[in-house]
Amino acid sequence: DIVMTQSPDSLAVSLGERATINCKSSQTVLYSSNNNNFLAWYQHKPGQPPKLLIYWASTRESGVPDRFSGSGSGTDFTLTIDSLQAEDVAVYYCQQYYSTPYTFGQGTKLEIK
Amino acid sequence: QVQLVQSGAEVKKPGASVKVSCKASGFTLTGHYIYWVRQAPGQGLEWMGWISLNRGGSDYAQKFQDRVTMTRDTSISTVYIELSRLRSDDTAVYYCAKNSGSHGGFDNWGQGTLVTVSS
16 A cells, blocks of 8 residues: 655644645655656545545646645655635645555644644 | 535444445546545544446455445435444544546545444
8 A cells, every 4th residue: 555644744834824735655656657646635624525625746626726736746745835824724635546545644734823 | 516415424333334325416427436535533534445436346445345335326326335343443424525537636525424333
């Protein structure tokens, strides 16, 4: 199984500042035949289902604000939230969909400082 | 619009089985899979497996291989997950989710079903 490891486990950022969450996979999730990274990011708020933010490591899902961006390739990935808003408080997960089981990172809890 | 509507909360005793449903609407079955993901209290998201909506094939995480069954009824666009030999650590919110037809991300989710296992 591919192990996904996020850092940090929790993060406190001031409103309007940038939040950065890292995700590392135990093996590559880059599919060489199409040069896509099989990596997604989700936002999860209490009492709601997770929400897809980013797929292919860097493509924003429709309707997701452009302050959310994803980057990275191979085994190392980053979710960046620019100009943090109060509604961004949530737990964020990375997930690989390169091979089953489609494992998630352990989650990063984002709070307001 | 795309909707995944799950059945209601369940309370079960250890050793029993539970069956949760997920009714799909607003999209064609072809090329889509339904995934099941659970979240135990205070824990992260755990991938359990998938079922193909049109072909009916399935694949389960090894952890659940001997206890989980995913099925579908295409006539009512509903998929099911059944988990047997329940233990207290199966207490969790169970989500169904649909993959995008163009990428592997889970672009729509059910509202979640709380399953509580308690004697």
